[in-house]
Amino acid sequence: MPGREEGRRSALVVSQRPEMVAELTEAVGGLGLAPRVISTLDHLEAHADARPWLVITDLALDPGDAEWASLAQLFPRSTLWAVMGAGDCDVDAVITAFRHGCLDCLTPPVTREVLSEKLASIGRLPGAKPGELDRYMSNEIRLELPSDLSVIEHAIKLLAERCRDYRSYGQRALVNLRIAVSEALSNAILYGNRGDRSKKVRIRANVDAWAIKVQVSDEGSGFDPRRVPDPTSDGAIEEPGGRGLFLLRQLADDVTFSEVGSSVTLTLKSDWEEPVVREPEGPLGGEAELLVDLMDRIRASSGADLHLWTENVDGLLQHVAPLDRKTEADPSSLHWLRTPGIRYAVQAQPPGDEEAERWAEFARDLLDEAFAYESRLADSRRDLAERQEEIELLHNITETLGAVTRLEDATSQILKGVVRVTGAERASLWIYDPSSEDLVLAASHGPARLATERVSVSSGVSVSALAFRENRTVRLEDVGDLPEGLEERLGPTPEPWVAVPVSYTSPGGATRTVGVLNVIGRRSGSVISDVGETRLLMTLARQIGSAVENLRLFEEILSREKLIGELNLAYDLQMKLLPDLSEFTEVADVAARCVPARPVGGDFYQLFKLSDGKIGAMLGDVTSHGFSASLIMALSMSVMGIYARETTSPGDLLRALHHALIQKLESTEMFMTLFYGVIDPARERLFYANAGHAHAFRLHGTAAPERLLATSPPLGIAEYGGYGEALIQWAPGDVLCLFTDGLTNPSLKIAEAAVLEAVDRHRHDPADEIVAAMFEARSRSGEPAPDDQTAFVLRA
Amino acid sequence: MNFGVSHQDDVTIVEVTGQLIVGNRQELKDDVLKLLESGSRKFLIDFKDTAYIDSSGLGVLVGLSKKIREKGGELRLSNLNEDLRTLFELTKLDTLFIIADSRERALEEF
Numbered sequence: 088m089p090g091r092e093e094g095r096r097s098a099l100v101v102s103q104r105p106e107m108v109a110e111l112t113e114a115v116g117g118l119g120l121a122p123r124v125i126s127t128l129d130h131l132e133a134h135a136d137a138r139p140w141l142v143i144t145d146l147a148l149d150p151g152d153a154e155w156a157s158l159a160q161l162f163p164r165s166t167l168w169a170v171m172g173a174g175d176c177d178v179d180a181v182i183t184a185f186r187h188g189c190l191d192c193l194t195p196p197v198t199r200e201v202l203s204e205k206l207a208s209i210g211r212l213p214g215a216k217p218g219e220l221d222r223y224m225s226n227e228i229r230l231e232l233p234s235d236l237s238v239i240e241h242a243i244k245l246l247a248e249r250c251r252d253y254r255s256y257g258q259r260a261l262v263n264l265r266i267a268v269s270e271a272l273s274n275a276i277l278y279g280n281r282g283d284r285s286k287k288v289r290i291r292a293n294v295d296a297w298a299i300k301v302q303v304s305d306e307g308s309g310f311d312p313r314r315v316p317d318p319t320s321d322g323a324i325e326e327p328g329g330r331g332l333f334l335l336r337q338l339a340d341d342v343t344f345s346e347v348g349s350s351v352t353l354t355l356k357s358d359w360e361e362p363v364v365r366e367p368e369g370p371l372g373g374e375a376e377l378l379v380d381l382m383d384r385i386r387a388s389s390g391a392d393l394h395l396w397t398e399n400v401d402g403l404l405q406h407v408a409p410l411d412r413k414t415e416a417d418p419s420s421l422h423w424l425r426t427p428g429i430r431y432a433v434q435a436q437p438p439g440d441e442e443a444e445r446w447a448e449f450a451r452d453l454l455d456e457a458f459a460y461e462s463r464l465a466d467s468r469r470d471l472a473e474r475q476e477e478i479e480l481l482h483n484i485t486e487t488l489g490a491v492t493r494l495e496d497a498t499s500q501i502l503k504g505v506v507r508v509t510g511a512e513r514a515s516l517w518i519y520d521p522s523s524e525d526l527v528l529a530a531s532h533g534p535a536r537l538a539t540e541r542v543s544v545s546s547g548v549s550v551s552a553l554a555f556r557e558n559r560t561v562r563l564e565d566v567g568d569l570p571e572g573l574e575e576r577l578g579p580t581p582e583p584w585v586a587v588p589v590s591y592t593s594p595g596g597a598t599r600t601v602g603v604l605n606v607i608g609r610r611s612g613s614v615i616s617d618v619g620e621t622r623l624l625m626t627l628a629r630q631i632g633s634a635v636e637n638l639r640l641f642e643e644i645l646s647r648e649k650l651i652g653e654l655n656l657a658y659d660l661q662m663k664l665l666p667d668l669s670e671f672t673e674v675a676d677v678a679a680r681c682v683p684a685r686p687v688g689g690d691f692y693q694l695f696k697l698s699d700g701k702i703g704a705m706l707g708d709v710t711s712h713g714f715s716a717s718l719i720m721a722l723s724m725s726v727m728g729i730y731a732r733e734t735t736s737p738g739d740l741l742r743a744l745h746h747a748l749i750q751k752l753e754s755t756e757m758f759m760t761l762f763y764g765v766i767d768p769a770r771e772r773l774f775y776a777n778a779g780h781a782h783a784f785r786l787h788g789t790a791a792p793e794r795l796l797a798t799s800p801p802l803g804i805a806e807y808g809g810y811g812e813a814l815i816q817w818a819p820g821d822v823l824c825l826f827t828d829g830l831t832n833p834s835l836k837i838a839e840a841a842v843l844e845a846v847d848r849h850r851h852d853p854a855d856e857i858v859a860a861m862f863e864a865r866s867r868s869g870e871p872a873p874d875d876q877t878a879f880v881l882r883a
Numbered sequence: 884m885n886f887g888v889s890h891q892d893d894v895t896i897v898e899v900t901g902q903l904i905v906g907n908r909q910e911l912k913d914d915v916l917k918l919l920e921s922g923s924r925k926f927l928i929d930f931k932d933t934a935y936i937d938s939s940g941l942g943v944l945v946g947l948s949k950k951i952r953e954k955g956g957e958l959r960l961s962n963l964n965e966d967l968r969t970l971f972e973l974t975k976l977d978t979l980f981i982i983a984d985s986r987e988r989a990l991e992e993f
Contacts, residue, residue: 779974797974800975801976834935834966
């Protein structure tokens with residue numbers, strides 16, 4: 088395998104023709120890209136480490152669907168181009184390439200200038216975003232971190248981001264990575280370095296499309312991994328060395344330890360799948376339909392006789408639209424679209440007519456813009472779909488959909504065209520915001536005169552507001568037409584100004600005004616007639632209206648789908664974190680139910696088999712619901728899992744939890760009520776600590792439920808460091824009953840009494856029947872406020 | 884939830900009516916912090932007509948109490964109904980606030 092071109096961006100050239108290779112390497116070298124040449128499309132995976140900026144594939148190698156799919160999958164962030172020889176002409180090959188995300192097909196001569204121009208036209212020049220690209224160049228991550236649990240989250244985020252450079256990492260791989268690396272790091276921090284912050288934890292990771300390999304090393308004295316028993320085996324459960332190694336072995340595809348055991352290497356495979364060949368699109372591609380449709384509209388509104396032509400397989404001109412009227416091909420009168428890869432041209436009839444020619448030019452520009460806009464939209468759609476597959480569980484919920492095509496980008500392109508064609512000095516687009524009843528500036532082109540970006544639709548001194556309110560085109564040249572306030576503002580001889588309402592007609596036929604398009608001022612020498620101009624503007628306004636509305640809907644759908652996907656995943660994961668109670672049947676009769684108010688919540692319970700037949704039981708309730716709460720919940724579960732078997736005092740355990748979580752809790756203004764009790768059946772006692780949890784009870788014999796009072800305020804209140812504990816008697820057959828305030832709100836006393844009454848009535852029934860009775864009592868006592876509802880019952 | 888702000892001597896009194904829950908707690912928090920920024924130090928939140936505070940509402944009260952204390956001020960609560968009073972006792976949050984039965988009692992020696 089060739090060495091990696093350290094520090095230099097590269098271009099991958101795939102060709103076996105010496106003259107082609109020479110031409111291409113010179114051209115990419117001229118751009119400052121390090122050329123890397125391969126002569127075959129077989130075993131492309133050998134080059135997965137390349138991370139090229141540009142991939143140019145010679146069509147003479149005859150790449151098919153499978154090869155292009157591999158290229159796209161292996162080099163997801165690279166610009167893919169095809170190249171063909173001077174005499175070659177294989178349209179099918181080009182179409183195949185384009186279908187897989189290839190952006191352009193080069194033909195000789197390929198020079199540095201040609202490449203540079205093409206890259207500029209798609210907005211990708213080497214050096215555009217150095218940070219992102221440099222990151223992309225390296226497959227390896229090396230980190231040296233202090234022994235602090237808080238670094239885990241950051242390290243995992245970094246690794247997951249790197250994996251997401253490849254499409255082959257899906258949910259399964261990323262979730263496994265998160266949990267496995269988290270376990271490995273907490274092992275290194277808590278056991279290897281014994282929490283000593285002066286000691287370091289080192290991470291070395293290597294990512295490619297197939298797998299990520301992560302080595303975690305600590306500065307501890309190591310241990311013998313062979314001596315760590317399977318924690319599910321009898322008696323092993325309280326062995327502190329259980330340490331999540333079991334979990335590591337379950338999640339990672341390979342786990343190896345260094346000789347002394349102070350370093351562990353995890354290998355996790357990606358969700359790589361063999362490329363799937365997609366069905367080709369219909370005979371008239373999506374792009375052609377778009378162009379024909381746009382042409383029809385321009386023809387209708389301009390009155391000009393415009394025709395659309397394309398160049399077919401054999402390089403012959405072919406008439407595309409209008410369907411009902413053919414015309415003679417005249418290559419000299421064709422206005423070719425500039426979008427790369429698109430061989431379409433606009434022609435005006437009769438040739439030579441000045442106004443018709445101008446319309447043809449305008450139509451060509453508009454088609455170019457529209458096509459560029461469509462392809463950007465398609466890019467973002469693909470990007471977003473990709474991102475959705477790569478959901479990063481709990482951390483990226485706050486991430487905005489950064490890659491979406493912004494309305495500003497789309498509209499500013501359109502406005503640029505408007506200004507150029509109408510000869511106006513400037514143009515602006517204002518979009519209606521229903522929540523504030525304002526018009527908000529979405530885009531503008533040309534020297535702005537107005538300092539504001541927001542104007543009320545009821546404003547008496549705004550031309551835009553007037554056009555919007557009355558839903559009609561306002562021309563400032565028609566004097567006498569203006570309300571008083573406006574005339575005062577603009578003076579008796581205002582500059583040319585046309586404000587056109589932008590409307591959207593839904594497929595159902597209803598038309599809504601969604602904004603206003605302004606075209607203002609006039610550069611000297613412009614001649615377009617007012618009538619034509621107005622008609623043009625109205626056509627544009629309709630186009631913009633659809634664009635605005637489609638984009639809005641599109642964004643709405645995407646964000647909703649993304650959110651739902653994440654929530655489902657988070658729910659599944661959260662439910663998986665809760666213990667499987669069937670593993671405890673031989674030590675206790677135990678049942679629990681957890682119903683989050685939203686897909687994820689902040690209630691949780693956990694159970695531990697401890698030494699000498701003791702049982703540890705925990706119930707927690709993080710204030711607030713949703714993602715932030717579930718994150719705290721997951722952290723608590725993992726910290727408790729680490730400390731519970733090592734700590735004999737429940738108060739100490741809460742203190743450990745306090746220190747692990749306090750920063751997170753404080754920064755999010757949350758706290759957590761938590762009950763943790765250790766039942767010791769041999770000594771007939773219950774040792775517990777209760778941090779502000781209101782509903783914890785013990786049932787003994789026929790006595791009324793005994794409340795196990797809080798021994799401290801809730802967890803997460805910074806200045807409160809001490810967690811008290813209490814010791815009470817525990818007779819065999821006693822019942823521990825814990826529940827969260829989701830079962831009692833909004834009326835603590837009445838609802839709690841109802842739940843306790845149900846517990847009392849079923850106190851001699853199996854635990855699961857008690858839990859069922861508690862939820863039933865809850866549902867009978869009125870509409871609950873939305874909160875997570877959890878009940879936990881244990882008889883031992 | 885509604886709340887009104889009034890002043891008595893140097894004490895800022897915030898009267899809360901309705902529920903203090905996850906949906907509206909931010910409003911209360913923002914306003915109290917604004918008052919804290921503008922120099923108020925002694926705060927009394929009066930829950931005369933408040934039936935219910937959920938756990939995130941409690942979270943806001945704890946957070947506010949901390950921020951006010953950091954600025955050398957104090958937050959007192961008054962007029963909690965029986966349910967809320969019980970809630971504060973059961974969660975031991977009553978150890979973190981001065982809680983008075985009535986507004987008058989809360990204002991004594993503030």
